[in-house]
Amino acid sequence: MAMRQTPLTCSGHTRPVVDLAFSGITPYGYFLISACKDGKPMLRQGDTGDWIGTFLGHKGAVWGATLNNEATKAATAAADFTAKVWDAVTGDEVLTLAHKHIVKSVNFTQDSSCLLTGGNDKIIRIYDLNKPEAEPQEITGHTSAIKKALWCNNDTQILSAADDKTVRLWDRNSTEVVKQLSFDMSVSSMEYIPDGEVLVITYGKTIAFYNALSLDMIKTVDAPASIHSASLHPDKDFFVAGGDDFKLYKFDYGTKEELESYKGHFGPVHCVRFSPDGELYASGSEDGTLRLWQTAVGKTYGLWKCVLPEMVVLLEGSPISTEELWSSVRVTIGLLVASLTKVLLP
Amino acid sequence: MSTLVTVLRLPRGPDPNGRGFDPNSTRFVALCPTTISASTETWTDSVEVGEEQRARSALRESFLRTLIAMTNKQVQFHMYERVEVEAKFGASDIDVLNFQVSELQTPIGVQKEALLRAKHRKMLLMTVYDADDPPIELPTDD
Numbered sequence: 001m002a003m004r005q006t007p008l009t010c011s012g013h014t015r016p017v018v019d020l021a022f023s024g025i026t027p028y029g030y031f032l033i034s035a036c037k038d039g040k041p042m043l044r045q046g047d048t049g050d051w052i053g054t055f056l057g058h059k060g061a062v063w064g065a066t067l068n069n070e071a072t073k074a075a076t077a078a079a080d081f082t083a084k085v086w087d088a089v090t091g092d093e094v095l096t097l098a099h100k101h102i103v104k105s106v107n108f109t110q111d112s113s114c115l116l117t118g119g120n121d122k123i124i125r126i127y128d129l130n131k132p133e134a135e136p137q138e139i140t141g142h143t144s145a146i147k148k149a150l151w152c153n154n155d156t157q158i159l160s161a162a163d164d165k166t167v168r169l170w171d172r173n174s175t176e177v178v179k180q181l182s183f184d185m186s187v188s189s190m191e192y193i194p195d196g197e198v199l200v201i202t203y204g205k206t207i208a209f210y211n212a213l214s215l216d217m218i219k220t221v222d223a224p225a226s227i228h229s230a231s232l233h234p235d236k237d238f239f240v241a242g243g244d245d246f247k248l249y250k251f252d253y254g255t256k257e258e259l260e261s262y263k264g265h266f267g268p269v270h271c272v273r274f275s276p277d278g279e280l281y282a283s284g285s286e287d288g289t290l291r292l293w294q295t296a297v298g299k300t301y302g303l304w305k306c307v308l309p310e311m312v313v314l315l316e317g318s319p320i321s322t323e324e325l326w327s328s329v330r331v332t333i334g335l336l337v338a339s340l341t342k343v344l345l346p
Numbered sequence: 347m348s349t350l351v352t353v354l355r356l357p358r359g360p361d362p363n364g365r366g367f368d369p370n371s372t373r374f375v376a377l378c379p380t381t382i383s384a385s386t387e388t389w390t391d392s393v394e395v396g397e398e399q400r401a402r403s404a405l406r407e408s409f410l411r412t413l414i415a416m417t418n419k420q421v422q423f424h425m426y427e428r429v430e431v432e433a434k435f436g437a438s439d440i441d442v443l444n445f446q447v448s449e450l451q452t453p454i455g456v457q458k459e460a461l462l463r464a465k466h467r468k469m470l471l472m473t474v475y476d477a478d479d480p481p482i483e484l485p486t487d488d
Contacts, residue, residue, distance in 0.1 A: 006353050012360040028373040042360065043367075049357030053366025072377065089377045091367035298351055307350040 007264045007291040008303055010049040014038045017284030018270045019064050022046055023071035023088075025276050031088070032275075032282055033074055034290050035065035041076050043067075043088060046275055047302040049282075049292050053091040057084060063119075064105045064148075068112040075115055077103035083117045085129065095132050099125075105148045109155040116158060118149035124160055124170070139175045141168065148190045152197070152212050159199065159212065161187040167201060169215055179215045188243075189229040189271070196236060202227045207241050207251075221256045223249055229271045233295065234278040240293075242269025242283050248293060264291055413438050421447070423462065429453070433460070 015037035023031040023046070030046035041062045043052045060079035067074050067088060074086040083103045085095040101121035108115055115127045117136075124139035124146060144163035152159050157178065158170040167181040167190065183203050191200040197212040207230040209218040225245035232239045232253065242248045246268060250260040267286030274281045279301050283291050292302070300306040360366065368374060421435040433447035443464055450457040 006351060008353065008357050010357045010359070028376075044357070051358055051360045051366060052368075052371075054360060056365050089367070089374055090369075091365055292357070294351070303354045303357065304351050305354050307352055 005260075005262050005264075005293060005297050006304070007262070007293045008049045009264075010034075010044060010051070010290040010292070011288075012042060012051055012054075013040070013288045013290075015061070015288055016267070016270060016286040017288060017290055018061075020271050020273055020282055020284045020290065021066045022273055022275050022282070023067040024069035026069075026071050028071075030276050031067055031071040032290075033065040033067050033076075033088075034284055035062040035076060036288070037061040038288075039078065039080075041065045041074070043074065043091075044290070046282075047280070049290065049303070055084075055086050055091060055093070057093045057096075058082070060102075063102065066106050066108060068108040069110065070112070073108065073112055075106040075108060077106045077117060077119060079103075083115070085115065095129070097125075097127055097132070097136075102145075104146060105150075107150050109151050111155075114155070116149050116151055118146035118160055118162075120145040122146060122162070124149050124158060126172070137175065139170055141170075141177055142166070147187065150190065150192045152192050152194070152199075154194075159190065159192060161190045161201070167199075167215075169212075181210070181215055188227065191229075191231055191273070193232055193234075193236075195234070198232060198236070200230050200232050200239065202230045202241065202243075205243075207239065209253075219256065221251055223251075223258075224261075228269060229273075231272050231274045231281060233274050234276065238295065240272050240274070240281050240283075242272045242285075244268050246285070248272065248281075248283055248291075262293060264293075265289070433462075438464075 013034065013036040017034050017036050019035035021033050032044045032046045034042050039058045039060055039062055041055045044050060045052060055074060055076060058076060058078040058080055062076050062078045064077035065074065071088050074088040075083060077083045079102045081099050081101060081103065083097045083099065083106050084093055086092065087094050097117065099117065099119060099121060101119055103117055103119035105118040106115060113129055115129055117125045122142045122145060125136040127136045128134055139158065142160065142162040142164055146160055146162045149158060149160040156172055158172055159167065161167045163186050165183045165186055167187055168177050169179045170176065171178050185203050187201055187203045189202045192212055199210040199212040201208045201210060205223050205226055206220050207223060207227055208220040210216065211218060223241055225243050227241045227243035230239055230241035236253055238250055239253050240248055240250050246263065246265045248262045248269065249258060251258050265283065265285040265287050269283050269285050271284040272281055278295055280292050280294055283293065294301065294304055298306055416435045417437065419435055420432060422430055422432050424430050431450060431452055433450040436446035436448055438445050445462045445464055447460050447462060448458065450460040
């Protein structure tokens, strides 16, 4: 039975949020960057959603954003034909990498020494951040705009998804295609999980899981609506997905069963990602907001605090029979008990 | 039974007046280069900055050791208007703004304990010497 969930709404963006990424876990917690069509990507504290800063400099919609593991650097891809690298501590722009068309995707290597970019010019580029003035290595082959390009297999290979309805695996050194997947429709999103080498791909209403090394399919799951993005929990027990119907869906990865669905956004969900500790997941929507959702609803974490009612009132044999009404009655009683407890106990 | 989850507060939104990245946050203070500008042009050259930091640390350490070594030694302060006073050096405060001294020999008498302000001087010279050894004349700036 579904628990009601109170997401944390992060406001600030004025246009649709199209991409988001978490950093790794750092001594200062973990961080979240959001890409927005308003051209102003924002950095937030990952567990609370508190705004830390806005990266100012792009002159067009920002389509992709990423952080390095330590959250010391950020990279963004924009419609102004540039990818930018930022100092994620000071917010200063460090590097601008000019491209010949809209840039859609950016990704750091594990050691943050190289940046991968991909976009509408159909070329994957590798920039050495220690030698930024040097010409990037180019990987050609895609016949349509690249949506996402990610490092994989310990940064020795590259996975790319494009509007040509293919996902390709490339060798970094030879720049040759190692393997290719073809679909009937464009892939809407791609997520790579290094631990376990899992690739999560979404297209149409399907969320598909592949082995990232062999590109062998592990399983596919169909959702009730067209899905724009999905994310697998670090422990690989759940995955979440969101899309056209504005809802967030939570599925059991093992059984493929739909466990919960949550309403909250006022527009299609464009991106969803689990936090590095798996305690929450963030979603970005056409409505211009980011929402943080608890993985285990009812747990005290971040800004969520679990309140245990002192007593529970059961409404056995009640004429109220619908799930919605039952849980709203329970919520009302719980709130009453919590406020009475506060007043009566010192 | 079911638990209730409340939200302590809403996530903080952007500051309308600035772009954020609070320089007083723990992370900024810990990860950013020192406020004293490095002599290297670009801070991204982490090797050079690292070497400079090591040099700064070494100099700071020897400065602090000097202060420790001066404790309880006879010290001569050269102040403005060609005033020179002797005292027994006690300690300096953390920002080297004040010196604590004992037996301060002033033109108007001996102060048992005194605090000398260091910052309000254009230049402060101190000569440290053992009571048995006379001080070497240092060139003074007039």
